[in-house]
Amino acid sequence: MAESAEIVSASSRGEIYFLKWLKQKPEKTQRKIFIIFRKNNIILKRKHLVDTKKKTTATEREAPRKKENIYFVGGSYQNLDARYLPSSGKNQSGQQAGFMTDNLSFILEKRNETFTGGFSGNFSYLQVFAGNRYKPIPQFYFAKDPDFYSAFDGKNSPLPQPILTSYFLGFSSQKEGAGHRLGIYHSTSVSPEPGIYYVSPNRSYSFTWAPHSRIGSLLINDRYSMKDWNLSLQGEGMGRSDQFFGFIYGKIFQASWDLHWEGTAYRDGGNLLSLPVNEMVDRVGVRQDLQYTRLRWKKYYVLEALQSLEGLRYESGYGIHFPIFSSDYGALVLRYRDYRESGISPNHSFGRGLFYEWRKDSYRISLGTEAKEKKQEWEVKLSFPLMYGYLLEMSGIYRDKNIKMRSWFENWSFATNFNINLTERNEIWKLRLIGKEFSVNLSLSQRADTVTYIYYANIQFLHQF
Template identity: 40%
Template sequence: MWISFVQSLSGVEKKPDQVTIPQLLKAGFPPHLAAAWKEKSKQAPEKFLEWKKSLKGKEAALVSKVWKEQEITLYDNKQKFAGNKTLPKNKSSLSKEDNTKTKEGFDSPSEIFFGMSYQNLDVRYLPRKEKNHSSVFLGGRGKGQIWILEKRDEEFSYGVNLTYQTFRFTSGNRYKPIPHFYFAKDPNFYSQLERTGSPLPQPITLSNFFGYRLLVDTKEYELGIYHANAFSSYPGLYFVSPNKSYSGVWSGGDNKSSLYINDAWNSKDWGTHRIQSESIYNKQESVGFVYLKSESLESKFILDATVYRDSPLLYGMVSPDEVRPQIPQNLGYTRMSFKHLVGSEFLSSIEGHRYENGRSGFFPFFLSEWGNLIYRYREYNETGNYHWNEIGRAAFYEWRKEKAVVSFGFESRENGGQWEGKLAIPFGTSNLLEFSGIFREGQPKTRAWFENWTYATDFNINLNDRAEIIKLKWVSPFISLNVSYSEKENDPNPILFINFQLLQKIDL
């Protein structure tokens, strides 16, 4: 059938808008990619080609394959574009690789992937089974289907994501149609390699989803039913918006729900704005966060604001190297700046009977193309334990260029001080090396404002009273390494956390 489909179109050039959605779906396109093709085909040829070049991984391979097989042309000069090359109309000019056929004819791109992960949490008071965790996995995907077999510690698990026309079925311990991080999270594992086109989303506990994918005006919506005992003992409903910008789950038996938001808006007059949020609503206790970021034109004015509720209920859902709270904490933080040079910060936290808040201002006293020297004045207030107020005065060297950051300095307080530093180096578009640390001296009675590694959001800040924290992160499409070391004051039991993940893909 697939051979006849290709042969029936052989030798006939087409414009992108002449390819129908059923033809794209038959060629292995997921509905959202087919919808994007149709939407972009209505725009100028240059826009369509720009969109084609922006695709990555499997989506790029699917578009390129249909492009060649359908003999797509953008212009009326009887030439067609394939990838970055301009090819003549004669099919014999195609490379042998382009004309390769499998036994079933022209097949959709497929791949086998495999890898492993290992983590060690070296803490004296934890039992051995909670310190070390390891996994190995093998999987494959093609024609819009994906499967995986895993061994997590001593347990075997599986995961499948199957699509047929407008229906989706996911089952097992890896795949789900919703992008939530907290939902049914496996407490002993997490994926640092989750990104667009990756076959490794966050590990989950046993869950099953069955849904219907609805295409409305070139946009794909999905809704259906699910059951995940780790989230709720009752089955429920789920919903996913186009591009997975919004999704939610709801279980009626215990009225438990979870909401996910990841959306952005661009305006010629008002700049770029983004919101990220994830929350779990429960009668027992609700947790979650909201993060907002706004940037003016040319990123001159920048606003970051985050509010979250952290509690023991949440832990086991996130990476175990974080200090687990004993009681819930509500925290809010806002930072406003002009080109990261002049600005102010505000923080407020309620944790049981402990209240902390503060504010700060910073400005440069030396500017150069090689970096800037920044002065920061910050007020710290604590009530509940010490009823203490103190002033921090800090000087920093800082250099920023796009996503690259170099920053280090020292803050002096009445009862001590702290060294702070951060280094972020992106390599290309998909590799990041990041180092951050804080070293506290003396006996500061208020905690440090420390930017954590993030999980479901691009930014997170927390209060930390550890005397020393060192964190190293390296992430690429195929390898991930996280190392964290921290010490408490007057405590002989430091915490060392190491997590290594490897992913290898082989195209077939």
Template identity: 45%
Template sequence: MWISLVQTLQAVEKKPDQVSISELLEAGFPPHLAAAWKEKAKQPPENFIQWKRSLKGKEANLVAKVWKLKQITVYIQQPLNEGERSKQRLVETKNVNHQPHSGTDRNFPRDTKTKNIKRNQTFPYTTDPPYELFFGMGYQNLDVRYLPREEKNHSSVFLGGKGKGQIWILEKRDETFSYGTNLTFQQFRFTSGNRYKPIPHFYFAKDPNFYSQLERTGSPLPQPILFSNFLGYRYLREGKEYEFGMYQSAAFSAYPGIYFVSPNKSYSAVWSAGENKSSLYINDSWNSQDLGNHRIQAESIFDKKESVGFFYLKSESPASKLFLDATVYRDSPLLYGMVSPSEVRPEIPQVLGYTRGSFKHILGFEFLSSIEGHRYENGRSGFLPFFFSEWGNLLYRYREYNESGNYQWNEIGRAAFYEWRKEKTVVSFGFESRENGGQWEGKLALPIDNGNLLEFSAIFREGHPKTRAWFENWTYATDFNINLTDRQEIFKLKWVSPFISLNISYSEKENDPNPILFINFQLLQKIDL
């Protein structure tokens, strides 16, 4: 009976890799966090502990919750001296308390001089993670009349390997062969080629003909770049890693410069003194019991010729059911040498700001303002429920559209639509009536098990509306974005998983025989050796 009881208690405990994706999702994990858990669980235990310790805010709370509920146990095999080799043993590190802001663990003592775990609790002696081989391909087609053929179709194939902190890739992009390496030697990192860089910037040295939708935690496929080199020093302080060093990238600046990366890659910056050109990246979140949960995303390029970038803020208070999204960006033809060609390229710079606030997603307001050359547009709207329930809401929306500069026009839109929003899940469709026509709108963002994400957005305009539509969109950089469009029809479909991605967009203008069709397909296959 006693043996049976012990076996039962032991069966309750789990190792990180014994927790399934479905269990993580049921506990409230977003797909990207569940995928990160499974990826880190394959690595040595100390890597999993370090990753857990690096989390912040809501993600840290979710991981701590599952850690406690599932009674996670991590076993770390210790290095033994000559007198202890015959007495090998496992030291159990159990129920490690996460301290999001301290960067240390009370149950995982560290020696600050060696930056390792203390003797007989330092340098965990574990088998190396399996070497990973990966390969895949990508294809994209931009079907636009009169566009040169070499700009319509692009394809790529690649082969790479990852293990022991090193990663390499060989690629063929169209007719060009390239390589990428990310090498770490103790505290030093060296990256070279057309794929890897220590900074998470999307804009930096972007290859204008290629991009990756498979960039996520643990993925060997970050954004493709033009040839760049980085040499940096990784500085570990209280369990947090900082990195700074030098870079050279003719695609970004004719002169070399310096870069900096904060722990968790929440903040990073590059600067070239020769051209006085810099770029800043922010992706951070924080929680407050009184003020709610907040997240900011931003990226910008500051240049004396022309500066571009965006800023996005998401705030929510689960207790009071208040939600806020705000974004501002400066779009420019300069930017489209660095981003996906699926977007309609502006002829002149545009500055746009948008704010949406709501209570329980059923009662709220919107403001939008745009300056594009001599064209000024702004508007405001409010929405309230006809009917609401846990299965979604029927809403009425009143919106004012104003345009000045090239035209002088004011227009009123009245809409009825169904909507359901929860975290990253959005289901919305409806019809808006205007004085000179109307528009059908549809939006869908659906996280699916095992790290899959399905997104769809569409708009269909009837009649001859004088002002542009506010098109809610998901783009390459932010969780949320909104744009102005005068296109008669737009359909966008995106499906992303850890190993495959598909992106299709179609749009056409009124009385224009030149629609735009964009298709991008990417495949990634991993093999553990």
């Protein structure tokens, strides 16, 4: 999953950046990527890797880029079946239609019973965005519609994240928005008064700021390379200057040592990140600060640590994974974890687990069980790249009832490719299939204090012609 996410992220930042990124990879990795591209009819010639710094000729610079119109239709349906949830919040549906050119995008859509739309335009150095779909900043949470999301979000996607009504007017240091972008915005779902925004080239950094209410947002999504070291950093935060919510995720890969490090930290509370920013900063509730880090060596040797402060509940722990048998077909891995909790109800337990794991290229399998407090919990996590650019992912956990300590559950987030949280639910099952034209997300979970289940399904499609 991590390698496929790297490929998608690098390719989304333009051909020149992607070729430079690919040139730094080992020859074996380059061959694998070329095979994947060939299966998906993506043409990328190896000669481009010889010298990406070669200067273009005058004829090449003057040759106009071919512009073609892209028309698209899309749709989504979502169902959340949970006890005590009003019927109006269980079903969400949307339909979209529009067109794109190099410098212009227009969309009409229907979200439930509400008709809306969006417009974006690049006019030389001037940029204009208006409505409920397009924005110049790449933030996931900025002005987010809490009832909808897009599975097809990307730099040049016709269906970026749906937003609440927002307006942007700005200027770029280069034509058609290719350079630094600076402007003003107005979105009452973010701040009552207008604010300013900035976006760096390649959309690696961006921020917004409303001076009077002191509400702002910040995004980082960048990669750095130096010899055998590769670092990626991704994060997004929003809120007031004295009360920020969001996440940050970092990953380091050292090729010659086959060493991976990744760490994440986030601040949330009662799903505040799913709310519009102005509601999030004014909501009074229990805040959660969580940090997790993991060091992986040669695929199956792992050191990990977690700590979380949620109200007066402080939890921490560490884990050790090491294989007792490994081959080309996977490994049997022993996992030891120490769990501690202090605050309202102090507790301590020790977990011993046995897992089968297989990690090869972008494929991941992890199946196993852990004994904790004389009870068992079973875990599964799968990730399989499929044909035509589709990705299948599954994660699940099943816990014996009355386990006092919460479990570490790794799942997916729509804003980042890595997410871990603490859960006391009896079971959680999540399935995701995502590609360029079709996406499905399914989940089932059971709370610890009830026998009823919560069901969730989200299906989306996008067709371009």
